[in-house]
């Protein structure tokens with residue numbers, strides 16, 4: 377195992393900010409991940425697990441420990457019946473290659489999550505979702521190295537406690553599990569409406585009425601390319617804020633003051649307010665502060681144009697949060713995780 381030292385984390389996060397990791401190593405197998413972890417703990421070093429770095433921010437002080445980059449590969453059909461195919465995927469596989477492969481196998485369930493950057497193992501952490509699908513709907517189980525018990529574990533879907541952009545892996549069990557593979561059960565049926573609003577509008581506008589996994593994937597790729605900057609070209613972390621979930625009474629109050637506000641009802645009766653709308657209506661779309669731009673095509677995305685470090689991003693973030701709070705009395709929350717001990 378090749379352990380490197382003093383590696384700039386800005387090269388491993390798509391926002392391209394942040395100081396160095398003291399130690400940095402790739403894990404190509406579950407056993408390697410375990411060995412690296414044990415080794416670090418023997419030396420009392422904190423450990424951070426890195427996937428594609430596309431939903432992650434590194435701070436200027438870097439990370440005074442070992443960063444393990446997940447490189448475990450593998451794509452395996454483990455069950456197949458009349459209606460479904462179950463696949464097991466290594467945590468280090470590129471998520472979109474997995475989607476591409478399942479679509480070419482005519483499987484449904486993750487086609488609307490096309491073109492999301494990052495790795496397969498990172499997808500359950502924030503319960504990745506897009507255009508009406510989220511990974512919680514197809515994930516059967518996952519395998520992980522349980523650092524607390526120094527043992528490999530299988531977690532079932534319900535063990536992960538998935539909710540909107542959340543799971544135990546970024547909640548009360550953060551740092552405990554190193555996800556090594558995910559198992560998804562996909563359907564052999566064609567994708568069927570109702571589709572997510574913006575997806576349906578695109579399909580209608582383009583006269584697409586025969587829905588296959590491939591037509592949905594192509595549609596989503598086109599919509600995303602228009603609204604989300606390609607992180608290999610423009611430094612960004614996708615949606616920088618979560619959509620805001622507020623109580624129904626607060627939602628009514630907001631609607632009285634802002635009749636054109638868009639909201640979606642959640643299963644529990646609370647309302648989801650698009651934070652992109654709030655930021656736009658607060659007048660911030662396209663604005664630049666501390667070298668950070670509120671993306672002109674989608675106010676939920678922050679782009680690093682010329683920030684000199686994480687401090688600049690933090691300053692811009694505080695300005696945006698304050699402006700939205702002062703305008704709407706809603707506190708918007710950051711979506712990407714941060715590399716911390």
Ligand code: EPU
Nearest residue numbers: 506507508614615617618619638650652653656674675676
């Ligand atoms: N909106 C605005 N102004 C903006 C941006 C959005 O008014 O600048 C409004 C839109 O008109 C729309 C509403 O906000 O009515 C919601 O927008 P949309 O459905 O396009 O998506 P989103 O809420 O901006 C979420 C996810 C994305 C995902 C899309 C599509 C979060 C935090 N973001 O964005 O996920 O691709 O839905 O399903 O849940 C990501 O997490 O990194 C990400 C890109």
